[in-house]
Amino acid sequence: MFWYLLLLxxxxxxxxxxxxxxxxxxxxxxxxxxxxxxxxxxxxTIPFDRINDDYCDCQDGSDEPGTAACPxxxxxxxxxxxxxxxxxxxxxxxxxxxxxxxxxxxxxxAECQNTCRELWRKEKESMQKLAEIAKEGFLLKQQLIQEAxxxxxxxxxxxxxxxxxxxxLETNVEALRTAKEAAEQPEKEAKERHLKELLGGxxxxxxxxxxxxxxxxxxxxxxxxxxxxxxxxxxxxxPVETPQEEVREPVSDNDSEPYPDDDIPEEEDEDEDEDEDEDxxxxxxxxxxxxxxxxxxxxxTKSLFSSAAQKxxxxxxxxxxxxxxxxxxxxxxxxxxxxxxxxxxxxxxxYSQCYELTTGEYVYRLCPFNRVSQxxxxxxxxxNLGTWGKWAGPEGNVYSVMKYEQGTGCWQGPNRSxxxxxxxxxxxxxxxxxxxSRCEYLMEFTSPAVCQEAPDLEVSDIHEEL
Numbered sequence: 253m254f255w256y257l258l259l260l261x262x263x264x265x266x267x268x269x270x271x272x273x274x275x276x277x278x279x280x281x282x283x284x285x286x287x288x289x290x291x292x293x294x295x296x297t298i299p300f301d302r303i304n305d306d307y308c309d310c311q312d313g314s315d316e317p318g319t320a321a322c323p324x325x326x327x328x329x330x331x332x333x334x335x336x337x338x339x340x341x342x343x344x345x346x347x348x349x350x351x352x353x354x355x356x357x358x359x360x361x362a363e364c365q366n367t368c369r370e371l372w373r374k375e376k377e378s379m380q381k382l383a384e385i386a387k388e389g390f391l392l393k394q395q396l397i398q399e400a401x402x403x404x405x406x407x408x409x410x411x412x413x414x415x416x417x418x419x420x421l422e423t424n425v426e427a428l429r430t431a432k433e434a435a436e437q438p439e440k441e442a443k444e445r446h447l448k449e450l451l452g453g454x455x456x457x458x459x460x461x462x463x464x465x466x467x468x469x470x471x472x473x474x475x476x477x478x479x480x481x482x483x484x485x486x487x488x489x490x491p492v493e494t495p496q497e498e499v500r501e502p503v504s505d506n507d508s509e510p511y512p513d514d515d516i517p518e519e520e521d522e523d524e525d526e527d528e529d530e531d532x533x534x535x536x537x538x539x540x541x542x543x544x545x546x547x548x549x550x551x552x553t554k555s556l557f558s559s560a561a562q563k564x565x566x567x568x569x570x571x572x573x574x575x576x577x578x579x580x581x582x583x584x585x586x587x588x589x590x591x592x593x594x595x596x597x598x599x600x601x602x603y604s605q606c607y608e609l610t611t612g613e614y615v616y617r618l619c620p621f622n623r624v625s626q627x628x629x630x631x632x633x634x635x636n637l638g639t640w641g642k643w644a645g646p647e648g649n650v651y652s653v654m655k656y657e658q659g660t661g662c663w664q665g666p667n668r669s670x671x672x673x674x675x676x677x678x679x680x681x682x683x684x685x686x687x688x689s690r691c692e693y694l695m696e697f698t699s700p701a702v703c704q705e706a707p708d709l710e711v712s713d714i715h716e717e718l
Contacts, residue, residue: 272303273318273358274344276328276336282314291315313341320344327356334368334375382676389676389703393598396701400597404589411585414578421575428568435564591621592643594651598701602680607697609682616685618695624656624670626693636660637693638670652702662691670695676703 271280282292283303290297291310298309304318313322325341329351339350345360352371354364593600602620609616610629616637617625624637638656645652652674659668670693677698684696 273355274304274327274341275317276338289315316341318344320346327351329353330355331368333366334372383706385678386676386703386706388678389700390705392678392700393703396598396601397596400593400600403600404597407585407589411582411589414581414585418575418578418582421571421578425568425571425575428564428571432561432564432568435561439561594701599651599699601701602699605680607680607682609685609695611685616682616695618672618682618697620654624659624672624693624695635668637668641669644671654697665691667691668693672697674699674702676700 270285271277272283275283279292283289283300285300287300288297289300289303291312292314293310293312295311296309298315302309303315306316306319306321308322308325309315310322313325316322316325317327319325320341320343322341326338327341327344329337329339331337331351331353334352337351339356343350344356345358347357347360347362349362349364350356352368353366357364588600588603591600591603593603599620606617606619606622608618613629615627615629617627619625621640623639625634626637627634636659638659641655641657643650643653644655654672654674656670656672657667659670661667668691672695674697678700680697680699682695682697686694688694
């Protein structure tokens with residue numbers, strides 16, 4: 253419509269064409285003077301002198317284009333010097349000036365002024381400003397297209413680099429997995445040994461229950477090992493009293509930290525040990541209480557948890573975390589590269605950006621290709637007005653409308669949704685918001701990416717139809 257109005261600026265001389273009042277030029281051939289007139293709906297034929305006789309003969313009102321006789325008729329405002337238009341026939345001679353050339357009030361006595369040229373002057377100034385905005389916006393759009401092209405090339409290069417680095421990370425993860433499993437082997441053996449020594453043997457223990465307790469022991473005491481490694485505790489731990497069952501088979505794993513010499517008490521008489529063994533039945537070795545195991549932990553904690561194994565686990569977990577981050581980076585890059593940012597990727601600059609509009613009550617936030625939200629101006633929780641759905645403009649101009657769907661549900665109503673209409677502008681900004689229907693929001697958004705190249709036209713007088 254905008255460019256159509258610009259085309260009207262090509263001036264030609266005014267020519268008056270005789271026709272009945274209220275008839276547009278396009279329908280002039282149907283109204284031939286001194287010939288019978290056939291209603292435009294074909295319902296009947298009447299003498300020509302019954303045109304505009306203030307009596308409705310045709311069902312479609314076509315015989316009274318210049319009077320208010322037919323309730324369903326239309327009056328054509330010539331509006332010479334401005335744009336022609338139609339008004340309902342009931343507005344003819346009603347005392348209100350509807351046509352800017354005052355032709356609708358020819359017999360009402362209303363004092364109407366012809367304002368067509370003044371209206372055209374103001375509209376022409378407005379269109380000139382819009383044309384300038386479109387011209388500047390289109391230049392900005394070309395810059396956005398070039399930036400998007402460079403950005404796409406950079407992302408494709410980055411994707412290749414990250415994919416190559418992923419291969420190295422995968423190799424490193426597998427190597428660290430093998431190293432971790434090897435470092436954990438002595439620790440595993442220590443676990444099995446203590447299962448027998450502390451709890452009286454596998455045949456006397458509920459293994460499933462022990463596994464549960466074991467996981468709690470690891471989580472609770474793994475930090476103790478990190479702070480009591482040989483490099484950080486050169487003086488050795490304080491002496492503790494060790495039961496003889498532990499002394500008889502000290503841990504000899506190379507990867508486990510050995511007990512210091514001063515931690516081992518002197519040997520007691522074997523006879524004394526045998527007497528103690530005879531006093532204990534098999535049930536004394538079966539431990540089902542977690543508290544007893546905790547009492548024994550200071551004796552064998554270091555044996556169970558190897559600092560080398562813990563270091564291997566940390567390195568493996570760090571490598572896995574780095575690999576996950578690279579996978580996330582690859583997915584994000586592939587998403588951006590394949591995303592529909594317009595015919596020339598002119599809308600790519602909107603990605604990962606957000607724009608706000610503050611009204612009397614709310615702060616509206618539009619994050620293109622992500623979501624739309626609403627938050628009370630003076631505090632309160634944010635409401636999701638929809639997440640990115642699709643481009644939803646009409647055929648031939650699909651990139652003029654964005655649709656955001658599946659927002660927060662309304663009380664006993666549908667999920668909120670937002671339609672964003674894009675118009676040409678030098679700045680990227682949300683200009684207005686409204687709620688035309690319950691839970692359905694409308695947002696106006698300007699962007700240079702929408703601007704089209706303006707035709708090179710000379711401004712002249714508008715065509716004058718008389």
